[in-house]
Amino acid sequence: MGYTVKMVADLAGVSVRTLHHYDAIGILSPQERSPAGYRVYSHADLERLQQVLFFRELGFGLREIKTILSDPSFDRRQALRGHRELLCSRRERIERLIGAVDGTLASLEGGSELSEEAMFEGFDNAEYEEEARRKWGHTAAYKESRERAEAYSQDDWNDIMQQQQTILRDIAGLADRSPDDPDVLDAVRRMHNLINDRFYACPLAMFRGLGDLMVEDPRFTDTFDKLRPGLALFYRQAVHAYCDQVQGQ
Amino acid sequence: MGYTVKMVADLAGVSVRTLHHYDAIGILSPQERSPAGYRVYSHADLERLQQVLFFRELGFGLREIKTILSDPSFDRRQALRGHRELLCSRRERIERLIGAVDGTLASLEGGSELSEEAMFEGFDNAEYEEEARRKWGHTAAYKESRERAEAYSQDDWNDIMQQQQTILRDIAGLADRSPDDPDVLDAVRRMHNLINDRFYACPLAMFRGLGDLMVEDPRFTDTFDKLRPGLALFYRQAVHAYCDQVQGQ
DNA sequence: TCTTGACCCTGACGCAACGTGAGGGTGTAG
DNA sequence: CTACACCCTCACGTTGCGTCAGGGTCAAGA
Structure with missing residues (x-):
């Protein structure tokens, strides 16, 4: 009823090293260890990993994710709204950049x-x-x-x-x-x-x-x-x- | 007829450290030095800096920029087209993320x-x-x-x-x-x-x-x-x- | 002439989020 | 008994600078 690092890594689509890293910085430490010292992940650990990856995908830093997940009183809506703004400005920026690239291409080709x-x-x-x-x-x-x-x-x-x-x-x-x-x-x-x-x-x-x-x-x-x-x-x-x-x- | 680091930094809106860095990695080394060892930037250096910042803004890495600027035979159009694709996929990704954030917010609020x-x-x-x-x-x-x-x-x-x-x-x-x-x-x-x-x-x-x-x-x-x-x-x-x-x- | 204060220099360590070995133990299938 | 696929813990490398530390330089004012 436990998962090894490799299993978890394959399931979640991340590297083993990433899991080691998350363990090292205390963002996701498996609850158990085998007698030989192997990390043994539980289903609860998997769920937590899902949350971590979710927020990571949204662009949150691991430090932030740690506080978000560890402090239940944390205002997630606030954080998400702030993050939405950030994403929107990034999108605008990228659109500007695309415009700039297009312009440069046009001038190079014309x-x-x-x-x-x-x-x-x-x-x-x-x-x-x-x-x-x-x-x-x-x-x-x-x-x-x-x-x-x-x-x-x-x-x-x-x-x-x-x-x-x-x-x-x-x-x-x-x-x-x-x-x-x-x-x-x-x-x-x-x-x-x-x-x-x-x-x-x-x-x-x-x-x-x-x-x-x-x-x-x-x-x-x-x-x-x-x-x-x-x-x-x-x-x-x-x-x-x-x-x-x-x-x- | 030369600029000091600070002047260049203020003009271009970057930090002095950045200019030191660009000098260190050989992407922009001022042509002159004062007797005291101060960096003295020429107008040509400023132009090169403009190019560097342009490509940096577009998201190119400094290593790439170095080859782009140093090798005149480099196919800039090719690079720009490739980079455009990259930007577009980034934009798509961000749009997906915004959608995901919206969905999560909706579920949190509803x-x-x-x-x-x-x-x-x-x-x-x-x-x-x-x-x-x-x-x-x-x-x-x-x-x-x-x-x-x-x-x-x-x-x-x-x-x-x-x-x-x-x-x-x-x-x-x-x-x-x-x-x-x-x-x-x-x-x-x-x-x-x-x-x-x-x-x-x-x-x-x-x-x-x-x-x-x-x-x-x-x-x-x-x-x-x-x-x-x-x-x-x-x-x-x-x-x-x-x-x-x-x-x- | 001496002293500020604003500049300048060169190291050198720190950061985020891992990648990539090195060196060595574990477990199991043939 | 031996591969071979895993597991572990260091520990250094990466990118693009930020941030001191320790120490020169230069122009202006007392």
């Missing part, structure tokens, strides 16, 4: 020459539109912004492009200031407003993500650095400062 | 008593339907299965429930066999077909996810273990074996 005016070309293509729709397609803000954007004429677009260039040059001129200098923040805010229209009322998180992209994606950094070396990094810092400020309000 | 017939109740509620729609709502298989499911009468549902119970009992009776025993695999296949109808033609990945859920979620394990202790684990193994077999074909 040839490497990009004119200066095409700086924001990447934001315009179907890929980003698709991603934006996936993420915020269900919101009212998306619909409204979409309609606004569709009403733009070619002249309007050109105008917007010029505004972008102007703002970027403003920021380049302010690159000696602190990233949270009021003038810098104001320029970033103008950029945010502009992108809001094109990007369908993007939330702060996305705007911040775009700021990060500037630093990560050669398409942007190259162009930024033509304006002024190090500008991409500065812009990202400014975007972060701006987001923090807005969020803090 | 009271803990579940009748034996309600074993698959969890698969029936709006939450799972919502998730299924989010994930596969755009596929033709979803639509077809959905229509089929909507045409079922109450009697049909009862019938399906009974079939489920029967299959589970079959599997319980086969729990002494190997998880990849043909009889076991056949029973699992029948379960898959059954769930296909209720679950809108779920792909293998989801079916496998359900198998995992059996082991992780107390709602299922409790009921399984009433039929036979350890059955949940066995069922999961069988599901994995089945999925591997089908996938291998």
